[in-house]
Amino acid sequence: MDFIDQIKVLAAKIPSLSMNIKTEEATKNALVLPLLNILGYNVFDPTEVVPEFTTDYGTKKGEKVDYAIFRDGKPVILIECKNIDADLDIVHASQLFRYFTVSDAKIGILTNGIIYRFFTDIDAPNKMDEKAFLEINLLDIKEPLINELKRFQKESFNIDDLASVACDLKYTKEIKLILANEINNPSEEFVKFFAKKVKDGVFTQSVRDKFTIITKNALNQFINDRINDRLKFAMTDTVSSTSNTNDNIEKPQTETENVVQDEIVTTDKELECYYIVKSILREDIDIKRITIRDKKNYCGILLDDNNRRPICRLYFNTKNKYLGLFVDNKNEEKVSIVDLNDIYNYADKLKTTISNYENNNKI
Structure with a gap:
């Protein structure tokens, strides 16, 4: 499972987990540490991820920031966590502000486990900016921003590159906010x-x-x-x-089948699921080979537009939604899905199905 899929799987768990998260510690354990793990950091290695990191600031002694990520024996990222229900007001970043000034870290992260705000020192050296240069909301995942999150992976983290990227992201974010305000309430100058x-x-x-x-x-x-x-x-x-399919794969539809097909409407949710499946399988196969064919009782997602090679089926015509999976001996397994993102939970099975087809296994 690639990075984006891992993020989406974590995000899909948040609605159910949030019902049982009542404290800041629970937020850390259920949401923050799993994200650090996805980013490639060993949360069980105290030389790499230091919990309750202490840095004395002036006359203030013994204050702690929740986590510090170390590299080469020095802190590079400071993380301040709040309860899942907390609004991430700038006041909550006060410890980050203080520690940022006296530590070697160049990145500060403020989070409630759902929203992650990333800060650095664009405006003044060694002084953390008041405005975040990047904000990630796991309940509103925007793939371009998730790609920016990749820069914080252990294997690719480079503070020198991040300095220029952070500047671009910060000003891009602020211009987007200006545009949003102008669209909703155009100023006289605009x-x-x-x-x-x-x-x-x-x-x-x-x-x-x-x-x-x-x-x-x-x-x-x-x-x-x-x-x-x-x-x-x-x-x-x-x-x-x-x-663009092989005529030998399937017999052409009869006139009657065409009439029935014209009566079928592929819904936006079915299309969204189709794109999710393509996203999951994009590293395993040319996504142009993944096609969608809607039927009266279900919507099929196929390999090479071949009914003998179903990747999965979508049963969305009833109150409860089901995903049909194919792994062994062409037996279909129907699983209930509540949210479309639940499909990411079955990424491994979808990949196995493709692998079996590609290896000419009969499934």
């Missing part, structure tokens, strides 16, 4: 910029009021158009993959 581009004349109050609405609508339409273009591209890629 509206005036566009109005001057398309309309001559004085920028009066009435023009401002009119173009505030026009600008907001135009931005939302532009975003929706881009999303639709991406979806069309994804669907075209899917159709193309389905059509």
